Amino acid sequence: MDGDADIARTAALFADPARxxxxxxxxxxxxxxxSVLAAEAGLSAQGVSAHLAKLREAGLVVAEKSGRHRFYRLAGPDTAELLETLARFSPPRPVTSLREGTRAQALRTARTCYDHLAGRLGVAVTAALLTRGALAGPADTRRRPGDRISAPLREHPYTLGPAAAPVFGELGVDLDAVAAGRRPLLKFCLDWSEQRHHLAGALGAAVATRFLDAGWVRPRTEGHRALRLTEEGTQALETHLGVTGLAA
Incomplete structure (x- = not known):
């Protein structure tokens, strides 16, 4: 016969700031x-592995294998609700270092994925292309059942839309020239940070090249894939695609 719930044991998991x-x-x-969790939480690889093992043992986190990699997520909405409840009863934490948090936020906001746009910027551009008829497919770009996490989609439901030529032309992308190449025109990836699809393939690469050449985005630091959206880029996104909320 089991006794009362061991609340103290579960509560102890939340006593470690890193966890x-x-x-x-x-x-x-x-x-x-x-590795992404380590960067976002400011931990070493060994440290985050130890914390994840305890959280999995407690049933708060589950692991999902995708190819050679393993991804972690909350076990369910109850865990998220528990976090929110604790947050309501907790005082604000003083900020002592912004370095790791800033880097993680920069990657989530805008980055390159191979040679195309990813992060909030990449998925926002893809969603806008669907809204404006440059692409056709489901309006909901969220991860579908069977989509491998953070990987190119082997099969996708998207095609060029009826407004493809004028919309891409307004962006400064020569659709005919891109389509004439040997590389597949349309490919899509599942964005690891947003869990939504973003445009890849020859067309995705052409869009990213245009953004860089026009000065709409710039690398944050040499050799780093995080991108910085410029003021010109913010204006261009709103003018050409109706995208707002991604201020420079």
Whole structure:
């Protein structure tokens, strides 16, 4: 016969600030690799692995294998609700270092994925292309059952839309020239940070090249894939695609 619920044992898991940072990084429903969690939580690879093992043992986090990689997510909405409840009863935490948080936020906001746009910027551009008829397919770009996490989609439901030529032309992308190449025109990836699809393939690469050549985005630092949206880029997104909320 079991006794009363061992609340203290579960509560002890939330007594470690690093472990709480791991849970909070997963709080928006994403499935993240241990290396990404380590960066977002400011932990070493060994440290985040130890915390994930305890959280999995407690049933708060589950692991999902995709190819050679393993991704972690909250076990369910009850875990997220528990986090929210604790947050309501908790005082604000003083900020002592923004370095790791800033880097993680920069990657989530805008980055390159191979040679195309990813992060919030990449999925926003893809969604806008669907809305404006440059692409055709489901309006909901969220991860579908069977989509491998953070990987190119082997099969996707998207095609060029009826307004493809004028919309891409307004962006400064020569659709005919891109289509004439040997590389597949349309490919899509599942964005690891947003868990939504973003445009890849020859057309995705052409869009990213245009953004860079026009000065709409710039690398944050040399050799780093995080991108910085410029003021010109913010204006161009609103003018050509109706995208707002991604201020420079």
């Amino acid at each position: 709480v940072r791991v849970l909070c990084a997963l709080g928006d429903g994403r499935a993240l690799a241990a």
